[in-house]
Structure formats: C-alpha cells, structure tokens
Amino acid sequence: PSNAQLLEYEHWLLMNVLRLDSVHVSNETIRAKRKYVVDCIEMEWTKLDNMKETEWYRQQKALTLDSQATTTTMKHWFAELICRPGVEEIMDKRRNMESSPERMEDIWDGEILRNFPGPNGEPFFAQEGRYAFSLCMDEFNPYHMKEAGKKVSVGAIYLVCLNLPPEMRYRFENVFLVGIVP
Structure with missing residues (x-):
C-alpha cells in the first residue's frame, strides 16, 4: 500500500474510535460489544503501525541509496x-x-x-x-x-x-x- 492509503486507513480507524468513544452506552451487553470492536480496531492499528514502519524503512533505504550519489560537504x-x-x-x-x-x-x-x-x-x-x-x-x-x-x-x-x-x-x-x- 502507498503512504496515502496507509494514512487514509489510519484516519478511518481513528474516526471509528472517536465515534465509538463519543457514544454513551448504559447497557452492559452493548458496552461489551463496543469494547470488543475497540479492541479489534486497536489490533488493526498495531498492524498498521507495523506496515508503516516497514514502509518507512523501505523508503529510508531507497533514500539512502539515492542520497549517496548527491551528498556534498x-x-x-x-x-x-x-x-x-x-x-x-x-x-x-x-x-x-x-x-x-x-x-x-x-x-x-x-x-x-x-x-x-x-x-x-x-x-x-x-x-x-x-x-x-x-x-x-x-x-x-x-x-x-x-x-x-x-x-x-x-x-x-x-x-x-x-x-x-x-x-x-x-x-x-x-x-x-x-x-x-x-
């Protein structure tokens, strides 16, 4: 995935967490389901962070190779x-x-x-x-x-x-x- 796609996905996850947090729930069953959804989103967030880190290192390596030819003192x-x-x-x-x-x-x-x-x-x-x-x-x-x-x-x-x-x-x-x- 591209940087833009990763950022869009991150934004989508964040908006869902904010929406879930903004809803007041008094029913225990619904509260438990909301917690389950939030936990799933947090797991996705962790996967996304790993993907972003992998992509960052890939781009960093490419930049390092490119910059070696253009560095100056x-x-x-x-x-x-x-x-x-x-x-x-x-x-x-x-x-x-x-x-x-x-x-x-x-x-x-x-x-x-x-x-x-x-x-x-x-x-x-x-x-x-x-x-x-x-x-x-x-x-x-x-x-x-x-x-x-x-x-x-x-x-x-x-x-x-x-x-x-x-x-x-x-x-x-x-x-x-x-x-x-x-």
Missing part, C-alpha cells in the same frame, strides 16, 4: 557559494555596511557580531574572508494528522551564511542541508 557547498559571480563581493559588503541604531533589520545591525573580538583584539568580522553562519532546525508533521495529535515528525537541520543579505540568505541555493532527523 559543507566545504564544497561554501566553495560553490562564494565562487558564484558577485556573491563574495556581496558578502564582503555586509561587513562594512553602516547600521542604524534606531531600527534593527538584520543580525549585523546589532553590536554582538560587529564587535565580536578576534584573537588580536580587533573585531573578528572586520577582516576580509570572515564568515558567520547560523545553524537552524525545523520540524514538521509529514502526515498532517491534526486529529491524532503529533505522533511523527521530520526535522531538517540546515546552515545559512549570515554574511548574505536577508533577501538572499534563505534561498534554496544558498542553504546547506546538514541533516534530516526522522
């Missing part, structure tokens, strides 16, 4: 980034831009990076070829299952060069994907 990514025409000059301009004390629009408008001391006591980023990076992480629920609550999440760990202007910083081609957290 941060060193190569950054070399490609600064070798693009005009990018190194743009990043060096960020170092010398004046900031307005009234309005902060970027991390470089603050004092911390501008005055970060280097080994010689001078501002570290005042010299050419000094770059600052931000390591970020974001997670999301790939199944969009709001009714069931958050049971699964996928996270992306990525790196951006803070020397790029904000309008360029988060473009796909300027972001380095460090890893994916299942």
Whole structure:
C-alpha cells in the first residue's frame, strides 16, 4: 500500500474510535460489544503501525541509496557559494555596511557580531574572508494528522551564511542541508 492509503486507513480507524468513544452506552451487553470492536480496531492499528514502519524503512533505504550519489560537504557547498559571480563581493559588503541604531533589520545591525573580538583584539568580522553562519532546525508533521495529535515528525537541520543579505540568505541555493532527523 502507498503512504496515502496507509494514512487514509489510519484516519478511518481513528474516526471509528472517536465515534465509538463519543457514544454513551448504559447497557452492559452493548458496552461489551463496543469494547470488543475497540479492541479489534486497536489490533488493526498495531498492524498498521507495523506496515508503516516497514514502509518507512523501505523508503529510508531507497533514500539512502539515492542520497549517496548527491551528498556534498559543507566545504564544497561554501566553495560553490562564494565562487558564484558577485556573491563574495556581496558578502564582503555586509561587513562594512553602516547600521542604524534606531531600527534593527538584520543580525549585523546589532553590536554582538560587529564587535565580536578576534584573537588580536580587533573585531573578528572586520577582516576580509570572515564568515558567520547560523545553524537552524525545523520540524514538521509529514502526515498532517491534526486529529491524532503529533505522533511523527521530520526535522531538517540546515546552515545559512549570515554574511548574505536577508533577501538572499534563505534561498534554496544558498542553504546547506546538514541533516534530516526522522
């Protein structure tokens, strides 16, 4: 079964459990039958979880084989980034831009990076070829299952060069994907 079919089945099981839970039953015989149905649904849920796990490992193996041919190191990514025409000059301009004390629009408008001391006591980023990076992480629920609550999440760990202007910083081609957290 496809991921969509597994998710549809999971949704159907969940809706049935919610429907059964929402009905108030005072008769013991009917309550026992409802418990039996809920137990059957829970057994199906366990089977479904096993199927999803098997499918996840199958897809993970396929992704691992695919990604081995396309992985790159941060060193190569950054070399490609600064070798693009005009990018190194743009990043060096960020170092010398004046900031307005009234309005902060970027991390470089603050004092911390501008005055970060280097080994010689001078501002570290005042010299050419000094770059600052931000390591970020974001997670999301790939199944969009709001009714069931958050049971699964996928996270992306990525790196951006803070020397790029904000309008360029988060473009796909300027972001380095460090890893994916299942």
